[in-house]
Amino acid sequence: MPLGNAEHDPDQILVLEAFADTIVPGAKRSPEDRAIAGVVDDPGAVEAGAVTLLGDPAGGLAPALEVAAMELDEYATEYAREHDLTLDADVPPFVALSFADRTALVARLCAPDHPEKQMWVGLALFSNMAYDSGAHLSTTEALSTGHPGLLGIGFAPPQEDGLWRFPRFSYGRQLADLHPHTTSTGSPS
Amino acid sequence: MxxxxxxxxxxxxxxxxxxxxxxxxxxxxxxxxxxxxxxxxxxxxxxxxxxxxxxxxxxxxxxxxxxxxxxxxxxxxxxxxxxxxxMxxxxxxxxxxxxxxxxxxxxxxxxxxxxxxxxxxxxxxLPITTTPWDQVPYAGGLWAAACNHAGRTANPAPSAVDLSLCTNCNWMMxxxxxxxxxxxxxxxxxxxxxxxxxxxxxxxxxxxxxxxxxxxxxxxxxxxxxxxxxxxxxxxxxxxxxxxxxxxxxxxxxxxxxxxxxxxxxxxxxxxxxxNGERLNTAVFDEDRVRDVLGLTREGGKAYEAYQIGRGPTVANWDHLDGSLPEYERFSLEQLYFPPALGTILAQVPDATGPSWFGMEKKELLRRWQSWLTIFVMSEDDNEGxxxxxxxxxxxxxxxxxxxxxxPLRYTPTANTRRGWALADAEIKDILERDGLARVMPWTNDLVxxxxxxxxxxxxxxxxxxxxxxxxxxxxxxxxxxxxxxxxxxxxxxxxxxxxxxxxxxxxxxxxxxxxxxxxxxxxxxxxxxxxxxxxxxxxxxxxx
Missing domain, CATH: 3.50.50.60 (FAD/NAD(P)-binding domain)
Known part of the structure; x- marks a missing residue:
């Protein structure tokens, strides 16, 4: 699936991946992977498909991604200046930040008083959605192909027809006293 | 024409x-x-x-x-x-x-x-019917047992679900x-x-x-x-x-x-x-404590691990629906399922040392998703929107x-509303963190x-x-x-x-x-x-x- 306006710019994709990895971190895809910081041992939002979901025209963020990636780099440059950091020029500035610095910057961008909060929260929401629900894929397909987020949260699979049913669902006994003023219809009085 | x-x-x-x-x-x-x-x-x-x-x-x-x-x-x-x-x-x-x-x-x-x-x-x-205890899903049962352990009552709420047809798939949204x-x-x-x-x-x-x-x-x-x-x-x-x-x-x-x-x-x-004075808290349970303290077990040797199973909210605590309490101090606490995709990003990590709603610690919280229980607060707000x-x-x-x-909706919660939320949060914490059953945090209001x-x-x-x-x-x-x-x-x-x-x-x-x-x-x-x-x-x- 094309990634909105960032379709032909690998650097923009790296920046968006680094943002998504800050929301739900994952393991590096290869030793050379720079976008993913690699602070955990299992896949995170990037491998769950965050960039594909962000670029999905149905989501609404696609037209804003080019600007978002540019601004992340500008904020990263400013952040580096503030903190007296020297950034590796081989990768975009946001990607050059450490995981801790990416985290601090994302927290600042999503803070209630940030003027562009709405956009950054949207980016974070979709990054998280890619991981915990795989919203760019049909859920049954995502589960059958090993989607790392749905498997990561332990989402139970459907029955053979692709629908969920849980025949065993109850402890089967009364576990508390009812409120003394419950009416005959089961409501509060 | x-x-x-x-x-x-x-x-x-x-x-x-x-x-x-x-x-x-x-x-x-x-x-x-x-x-x-x-x-x-x-x-x-x-x-x-x-x-x-x-x-x-x-x-x-x-x-x-x-x-x-x-x-x-x-x-x-x-x-x-x-x-x-x-209902x-x-x-x-x-x-x-x-x-x-x-x-x-x-x-x-x-x-x-x-x-x-x-x-x-x-x-x-519709019709609306009462829910017998043997039809209460695990999550509702867990909330009831935790309330009971803390000396509170708990009620299966009336509902407009035909239980003979329900598969407890939790896709009702x-x-x-x-x-x-x-x-x-x-x-x-x-x-x-x-x-x-x-x-x-x-x-x-x-x-x-x-x-x-x-x-x-x-x-x-x-x-x-x-x-x-x-x-x-x-x-x-x-x-x-x-x-x-x-x-x-x-x-x-x-x-x-x-x-x-x-x-x-x-x-x-x-x-x-x-x-409607609404607010959510997410608890993550210690499965061993669920078994040892509440005596709950289910098939497969599990104690709970059943957040996904059920049909939204089924059991509520109504102890604070008491007309003798002052206005803004009355609320109900209802067990709830909230699916992935929208709500999980707002759930916060208890005792986070870094950011509470994203990052490494949040991923750990997500890993324990099946041990979550969401508690839905409905309180008295101030009509401030x-x-x-x-x-x-x-x-x-x-x-x-x-x-x-x-x-175009604008809403700044007043001190009355925030006080009701704080009382409800404290009540949930008192019930669920008792004897190490769970850790609990309200959802963040900072994002949306x-x-x-x-x-x-x-x-x-x-x-x-x-x-x-x-x-x-x-x-x-x-x-x-x-x-x-x-x-x-x-x-x-x-x-x-x-x-x-x-x-x-x-x-x-x-x-x-x-x-x-x-x-x-x-x-x-x-x-x-x-x-x-x-x-x-x-x-x-x-x-x-």
Whole structure:
């Protein structure tokens, strides 16, 4: 699936991946992977498909991604200046930040008083959605192909027809006293 | 010259307020047209799927405001199609609330006693039933056991779910695939259709104008069936009576947009919005403590690990629904399931050393998702919401193809509201963290503000013209022939799930609306039985109309 306006710019994709990895971190895809910081041992939002979901025209963020990636780099440059950091020029500035610095910057961008909060929260929401629900894929397909987020949260699979049913669902006994003023219809009085 | 279509009664929206009106008025003989801005789906179209474009995003709206986000239905059947079908009646003290205005906010004619016969009609129609303990899913059982361990009570809540058909799949926010949830698609709406009511999906009403003869002209746009950001043709229909039931997030927007043509709106249109005092907490349980302290075990040697199993909220704690407590200190605590995709990002890590809603520690919390339990607070807020500058069309600037948009609602919780939330949070913590059972944190309000799945009161009934938009017959003040029967008519927070009360108020409003229609020359009578033909509810209200 094309990634909105960032379709032909690998650097923009790296920046968006680094943002998504800050929301739900994952393991590096290869030793050379720079976008993913690699602070955990299992896949995170990037491998769950965050960039594909962000670029999905149905989501609404696609037209804003080019600007978002540019601004992340500008904020990263400013952040580096503030903190007296020297950034590796081989990768975009946001990607050059450490995981801790990416985290601090994302927290600042999503803070209630940030003027562009709405956009950054949207980016974070979709990054998280890619991981915990795989919203760019049909859920049954995502589960059958090993989607790392749905498997990561332990989402139970459907029955053979692709629908969920849980025949065993109850402890089967009364576990508390009812409120003394419950009416005959089961409501509060 | 084009002839404008005409109908007797034009209803905007097909949730509880619209469907109940459509049924009674069509059964009574009126020509009824319902305009619904969302699509019309049936059971086989309700997907078990989070993919963008599935029923999960087609029938559901998430409108982000400034300080408050609203989740609601967007389809034929409205909220009843996406809700969790928990149907308690509001406790007695609610009808005596004074709230932010310092005097009674409910009309003097409405109390729990006077509303009970109308609740009965709704219970008969859907129907609503009590839930036996052996039908309570694990998550509800866990909440009950934790309440009991802490010396509290817990109640399986009344519900509009046919338990013989329910699979406990927990996909009910995407519509019920098994027709177990007794939505309006199964009772009031088909009955209205059988009496000749017409329902037009994907018709979004934008504004009203008044005709010289005192009737109203309703102006709508056709919404694209796939990309709701795209509006197609415009149209108009004339009606002798207009019933607005577009939901508390939309009804006042339509009226405010109509103000230049209709004339000054009552002050309370688009003010006094209530989020029903709602707030969520997420707990993550220690499975060993669930087994050792609460003595709970299930198949496979597990103690709980069953967040995904069930049907939304099934068990509530009502210990703080006590009329002797001061206002703003009364609340219910209801166990809830909230699916992935939207809500999980707002859940916070207890005792986080870094960011609480994203990052490494949050991922660890997600890994334990099956051991989560969400507790839903419904408290007494201060009706502090209001609507700011209106979008050009609809009630939001739609951002995504479906579901997500930015709306004009503004909400800054007052000290009263925040105090109620703090008391509820503390109570949840006391119950769930006892003896190391769980760790718990409220959801963050920093990202999308507070949030509600039960928007209320933005065009409310009342006795005081200064603080209510509608009289106690639900007629818009100074605009005869316009009625409002949705959640926006409810005066304030109810401390419980409001669908039962919204529906009971709509039922109660029907005889008056029928009388108003007759006065405007519509040949209609009140007195239809329950949608399935049952008559007990009708008999019970016969002496009240």
């Amino acid at each position: 084009t002839t404008v279509e005409k109908t007797d009664v034009l209803i905007v929206g097909s949730g509880f307020g619209g469907a109940i009106a459509a049924y009674h008025l069509s059964a009574g003989g009126a020509k009824v047209t319902v305009l619904e801005r969302g699509p019309w789906l049936q059971a086989e179209e309700f997907d078990h799927d989070y993919k963008l474009g599935s029923s999960f995003t087609r029938i559901f709206d998430f409108v982000v405001g400034d300080g408050m986000s609203v989740l609601g239905g967007n389809c034929v059947g409205g909220g009843s199609v996406v809700y969790f079908a928990t 308690p009646r509001a406790p007695r003290f609610v009808f005596h609330r004074r709230g932010s205005i310092g005097r009674p906010m409910w009309p003097a004619t409405i109390t729990r006693d006077t509303l009970d016969p109308w609740y009965d009609r709704v219970a008969e129609a 995407a519509g019920c695939r098994f027709d177990a949830k007794r939505s309006l698609l199964l009772n009031y709406l088909p009955a209205a259709l059988s009496y000749g009511a017409e329902i037009r999906p994907l018709h979004e009403v934008q504004s009203l104008t008044r005709n010289h003869d005192g009737s109203y002209r309703v102006h709508y746009r056709i919404v694209d069936g796939e990309d709701y950001r795209v509006l197609h043709d415009a149209g108009e229909i004339d009606a002798k009576i207009v019933i607005l039931a577009a939901g508390a997030g939309a009804t006042p927007v339509i009226l405010r947009r109509s103000e230049p043509q209709l004339g000054t709106m009552p002050y309370a249109v688009g003010r006094y919005f209530s989020g 209001f609507f700011g500058p209106l979008p050009e069309t609809g009630n939001a600037n739609r951002f995504s193809q479906q579901m997500l948009g930015h709306g 503000g507070a949030y509600t799945v039960h928007p209320l009161a933005s065009c409310r009934i009342g006795d005081d013209p200064a603080t209510s938009a509608l009289d106690d017959r639900h007629e818009l003040r100074d605009h005869p022939g316009i009625f409002v029967t949705d959640g926006s008519a409810v005066p304030g927070a109810l401390t419980v799930n409001p669908a039962s009360t919204i529906a009971a108020l709509a039922e109660r409003a029907m005889p008056g609306i029928v009388a108003a229609a007759r006065a405007r020359g519509v040949n209609v009578r009140y007195g239809a039985p329950s949608p399935d033909g049952a008559t007990a509810g009708r008999r019970a209200v016969a002496n009240t109309v």
